[in-house]
Amino acid sequence: MVAGMQPPANEPGAQVEAANIKLAVRDLSISYGRDTALGNVSLEIREHEIFGIIGPANAGKTSFLKSLNRMDMFNSDMHVKGEVLFNGLNIRKLRNIYALRSRIGVVFPLPVGLPMTIYDNVALAPRLSGMKNKADLDVIVERCLTRAALWDEVKDRLNSLGSLLSGGQQQRLTIARALSQEPELLMLDEFSIAVDPVTTMRIEDVLKELKAEMTIILVTNLVQQARRLADRTAFFLAGECVEIGETEDLFTDKVKDQRTNDYIEGRFG
Amino acid sequence: MFETSTLNARNQQVQRLVRILFLMMTLFLIVPVLIILGTLVVKGSSVISIDFLFTSPTEGMTAGGIFPALLGTVFLVAVDLVIAIPIGISAAIYLSEYAGNNWLTRVINLAIINLAGVPSIVHALFGLGAFVLFFGFGTSILAASLTLAIMTLPLVIVASKESMQAVPQAFREASWNMGATRWQTIRRVVLPNAIPGILTGLILEISRTAGETAPIMFTGAVFFTPFLPQGIFDQTMAMPLHLFVVATQVPGVPEDLPYGVALMLIALVLFMNALSIAFRAWLRGKKKW
Amino acid sequence: MGNGVLTETGSGGDFDRRNTDWYMDKVVQALIFIGGISAIIFVAGIFVFITKEGLGFILDRFDFMEFFTSEYWYPAEEEDPEYGILAMIAGTASVTVLAMLVAIPFSLGTAIYIAEFATGKTRETLKILVELLAAIPSVVWGFIGLSIMNPLIIDVFDVPVGLNVLNAGIILGLMAAPIMTSIAEDALKAVPDRYREAAEAMGATRWQVIQKTVLPAARNGLLGAVLLGVGRAFGETMAVLMATGHSINIPGSVFDSVRALPATIAAELGETAVGSEHYQALFTLGIFLFMVTFVINLSADLIVRDTAKK
Numbered sequence: 001m002v003a004g005m006q007p008p009a010n011e012p013g014a015q016v017e018a019a020n021i022k023l024a025v026r027d028l029s030i031s032y033g034r035d036t037a038l039g040n041v042s043l044e045i046r047e048h049e050i051f052g053i054i055g056p057a058n059a060g061k062t063s064f065l066k067s068l069n070r071m072d073m074f075n076s077d078m079h080v081k082g083e084v085l086f087n088g089l090n091i092r093k094l095r096n097i098y099a100l101r102s103r104i105g106v107v108f109p110l111p112v113g114l115p116m117t118i119y120d121n122v123a124l125a126p127r128l129s130g131m132k133n134k135a136d137l138d139v140i141v142e143r144c145l146t147r148a149a150l151w152d153e154v155k156d157r158l159n160s161l162g163s164l165l166s167g168g169q170q171q172r173l174t175i176a177r178a179l180s181q182e183p184e185l186l187m188l189d190e191f192s193i194a195v196d197p198v199t200t201m202r203i204e205d206v207l208k209e210l211k212a213e214m215t216i217i218l219v220t221n222l223v224q225q226a227r228r229l230a231d232r233t234a235f236f237l238a239g240e241c242v243e244i245g246e247t248e249d250l251f252t253d254k255v256k257d258q259r260t261n262d263y264i265e266g267r268f269g
Numbered sequence: 270m271f272e273t274s275t276l277n278a279r280n281q282q283v284q285r286l287v288r289i290l291f292l293m294m295t296l297f298l299i300v301p302v303l304i305i306l307g308t309l310v311v312k313g314s315s316v317i318s319i320d321f322l323f324t325s326p327t328e329g330m331t332a333g334g335i336f337p338a339l340l341g342t343v344f345l346v347a348v349d350l351v352i353a354i355p356i357g358i359s360a361a362i363y364l365s366e367y368a369g370n371n372w373l374t375r376v377i378n379l380a381i382i383n384l385a386g387v388p389s390i391v392h393a394l395f396g397l398g399a400f401v402l403f404f405g406f407g408t409s410i411l412a413a414s415l416t417l418a419i420m421t422l423p424l425v426i427v428a429s430k431e432s433m434q435a436v437p438q439a440f441r442e443a444s445w446n447m448g449a450t451r452w453q454t455i456r457r458v459v460l461p462n463a464i465p466g467i468l469t470g471l472i473l474e475i476s477r478t479a480g481e482t483a484p485i486m487f488t489g490a491v492f493f494t495p496f497l498p499q500g501i502f503d504q505t506m507a508m509p510l511h512l513f514v515v516a517t518q519v520p521g522v523p524e525d526l527p528y529g530v531a532l533m534l535i536a537l538v539l540f541m542n543a544l545s546i547a548f549r550a551w552l553r554g555k556k557k558w
Numbered sequence: 559m560g561n562g563v564l565t566e567t568g569s570g571g572d573f574d575r576r577n578t579d580w581y582m583d584k585v586v587q588a589l590i591f592i593g594g595i596s597a598i599i600f601v602a603g604i605f606v607f608i609t610k611e612g613l614g615f616i617l618d619r620f621d622f623m624e625f626f627t628s629e630y631w632y633p634a635e636e637e638d639p640e641y642g643i644l645a646m647i648a649g650t651a652s653v654t655v656l657a658m659l660v661a662i663p664f665s666l667g668t669a670i671y672i673a674e675f676a677t678g679k680t681r682e683t684l685k686i687l688v689e690l691l692a693a694i695p696s697v698v699w700g701f702i703g704l705s706i707m708n709p710l711i712i713d714v715f716d717v718p719v720g721l722n723v724l725n726a727g728i729i730l731g732l733m734a735a736p737i738m739t740s741i742a743e744d745a746l747k748a749v750p751d752r753y754r755e756a757a758e759a760m761g762a763t764r765w766q767v768i769q770k771t772v773l774p775a776a777r778n779g780l781l782g783a784v785l786l787g788v789g790r791a792f793g794e795t796m797a798v799l800m801a802t803g804h805s806i807n808i809p810g811s812v813f814d815s816v817r818a819l820p821a822t823i824a825a826e827l828g829e830t831a832v833g834s835e836h837y838q839a840l841f842t843l844g845i846f847l848f849m850v851t852f853v854i855n856l857s858a859d860l861i862v863r864d865t866a867k868k
Contacts, residue, residue: 280763280766281763283763283765284763284764284765287764287765288671288675288764288765290667291667291668291670291671291674291675292671292675294663294664294667294668294671295667295668295671295672295684297664298664298665298667298668298732298735298736298739299668299684299687299688299691301732302691302694302732305702305706308706309698309702355593356593356596357593358593359589359590359592359593359594359596360593360594360596360597362590362593362594363590363591363593363594363595364594366590367587367590367591367594368594373595376598377594377595377597377598378859379856379859380597380598380600380601381597382855382858382859383601383851383852383855383856384597384600384601386786386789386790386793386851386852386854386855387601387604387793387847387848387851387852388792388793388794388795388820388847388848388851389696389793389795389796389820390793390795390820390821390823390824390844390847391604391608391793391820391844391847391848391851392604393823393824393827394607394608394611394823394827394840394841394844395603395604395607395608397611397827398607398608398610398611398841399603399607402611402832403607403610419600422596422597422600423597426597450579450580450582450583451583451587452579452582452583452586452587453579453583476693477693479695480693480694480695480696480697480698481695481696482695482696482697482795482796483696483795483796483820483824486824486827486828487827487828509695509697509698509796510697512697512698512701513697513700513701513796513800516700516701516704516705516800517704517800527701527705528705531698531701534695534697534698535694535695535698538693538694538695539690539693539694542689542690542693543690546686546689546690
């Protein structure tokens with residue numbers, strides 16, 4: 001992403017520092033009906049960093065991700081307040097929300113292999129954006145499946161149904177699909193839940209490489225995974241963003257809030 | 270102890286009796302109809318031959334075949350499908366993919382139920398008033414097929430809607446997450462997986478349309494015409510009306526002739542139905558997720 | 559950087575541009591919406607057009623008392639035509655009642671057998687049979703009444719005419735029963751299995767479970783099935799036209815020939831001149847039919863929806 005091509009922000013008082021801020025969240029609150037899932041979160045995510053989010057279940061991590069690509073549009077129960085700026089643009093005021101989503105790749109914990117061939121699964125995003133050339137698609141499909149550590153297992157059966165792969169394979173297929181969008185921002189939500197440890201390690205290595213190409217938000221319930229990968233990490237607890245800091249600081253007792261320490265030390269969660 | 274076991278034994282007996290009673294009721298409902306259908310087959314099959322299928326009625330409809338009626342029904346069904354498919358499927362897409370849980374959706378569902386429940390003769394009156402007279406299509410295949418399509422629309426809508434709703438929401442969300450528009454998601458993810466179910470509904474639609482009499486009586490089908498239909502503005506003969514005519518309107522028809530017509534009509538309708546059932550069973554065995 | 563193919567349409571922040579896909583989405587949404595409300599348009603259209611054709615009669619000639627209390631329907635009289643539908647209401651009602659006497663017990667019984675007793679292959683076969691029976695066209699039923707039931711009734715009951723209330727009632731009953739069976743079976747299947755398990759755990763027999771638990775829980779759905787059957791029988795045209803004998807009569811017994819409302823329209827409309835009083839009177843009959851079935855369907859829907867909520 002070429003930072004210098006930042007257009008005039010569509011907000012008065014646009015921040016000067018926007019250049020290397022990929023995503024700015026201000027006073028974000030999410031509620032479902034009367035239940036608050038997340039309250040008053042403000043944070044900034046820099047370009048080309050891996051931003052970890054840790055926290056126990058029901059901390060609001062998944063809701064947070066869903067609000068970033070405006071999936072709340074499809075859930076009339078979900079209400080989002082506050083501001084999210086993507087590349088300095090307020091995502092609530094975008095004229096083409098689909099363009100935003102095509103720039104953001106998402107991997108949710110429940111793997112979804114679409115009921116089409118493995119090839120078509122990975123070629124879907126490029127095709128949606130108008131790509132038809134078979135040779136170009138072939139390249140993308142192979143590259144994305146390779147990066148998602150799935151190519152070797154499926155290269156001989158690209159025409160079988162993606163929805164009939166095993167859970168772990170579907171998870172990697174989902175990752176490959178997210179990568180096929182060539183996203184500016186990749187959001188991973190507990191991606192390793194259905195994947196074996198060896199494959200998890202392989203994907204983690206890929207994520208470190210991908211950092212050069214995109215910004216990554218990594219939601220994980222594995223504290224050590226955040227430590228291995230994330231540059232900075234936020235700790236969410238029961239709808240509150242308790243702490244944000246350099247990952248190493250969180251793990252070396254430089255926490256500001258005792259609860260963070262308790263969680264990392266495994267005293268709850 | 271002793272008491273309990275006699276009670277159990279009595280219960281068992283009641284149970285068995287009740288079961289037999291309900292089985293009898295089932296058989297009372299089904300067996301007579303099967304006997305009747307058997308009679309139709311026995312009496313009708315002597316009439317049916319290649320000639321019967323491919324010649325026109327002769328001698329004041331007391332002899333000859335049913336070709337114009339057969340062809341007319343094919344025409345009516347074909348035009349009906351051209352009308353019912355786009356309207357029915359888009360209504361189904363709306364209900365499955367767009368409609369919220371609000372008053373409009375309730376009104377639409379109520380309208381669909383009413384469209385299915387209004388007597389066929391009222392549909393005929395509507396077709397006459399609207400298509401034949403008001404829109405000036407005259408008594409024609411077009412007017413008759415429009416009437417049939419509107420009458421049988423609920424069938425297409427309900428079958429298509431159900432097969433679209435059977436596509437898991439997670440697939441749509443995955444597609445939206447990639448930046449697909451609603452329409453792109455419908456076209457690339459929902460429809461391809463719903464099409465088999467929609468087809469099942471369409472085969473039923475054909476079966477239903479082919480057998481309807483009242484809606485076409487005053488809108489496009491005629492008792493007899495020496496001409497085969499050339500286009501959608503022509504009148505035509507049709508199988509169900511032809512059965513009505515040879516059974517009630519023509520003097521001196523040989524006793525077995527109407528049985529032949531009835532058998533052909535029922536064979537046509539039940540064949541399409543059986544096809545749809547078989548297709549459905551085949552689909553059930555072919556899981557895609 | 560790294561955005562090879564996909565960012566060719568724009569780079570940096572100017573991706574937020576409406577493109578063909580965006581407009582396509584909006585256009586399709588509008589078209590689909592029209593399709594979505596088409597059923598409403600058609601139902602409204604039915605009402606508007608039959609009213610339009612029948613309006614002349616309603617304004618100029620319609621006499622509420624005559625229409626509903628006279629049993630004389632002489633629309634073709636030159637001098638003094640009379641438009642009373644009482645006899646036809648009696649005809650339709652007698653046939654519908656008899657049809658329901660046939661259809662309600664047998665269809666509910668069949669539904670209970672299929673849903674609660676039958677298993678495996680038997681169950682599948684019965685369901686398919688019921689579905690096929692429901693597909694038999696009404697004109698074929700009419701033909702069956704005319705050519706098979708008619709001589710049978712004459713033989714068995716030693717009556718001069720076999721086209722009567724009995725004939726049409728049985729035919730209509732057999733015709734409505736499969737549809738009622740399907741809907742009733744759905745209603746029974748909608749009762750959660752845990753109800754049955756709970757009752758059986760307390761030592762109840764299958765029949766006690768059905769009686770005490772399943773039937774009460776499915777009551778509204780079953781009532782909906784019955785109402786839809788009534789609507790079906792009430793509005794049936796061809797079968798009734800062919801099997802009742804089609805003579806205007808307030809029936810004294812099931813062996814009397816009668817005439818039904820829908821059948822009257824089917825039989826007479828072809829002989830009337832467009833716009834004539836008789837023609838308009840037949841459309842007025844249509845309006846009456848439309849309104850009655852509307853109410854029946856509405857109540858059936860409300861009752862079934864009520865169950866669905868619980």
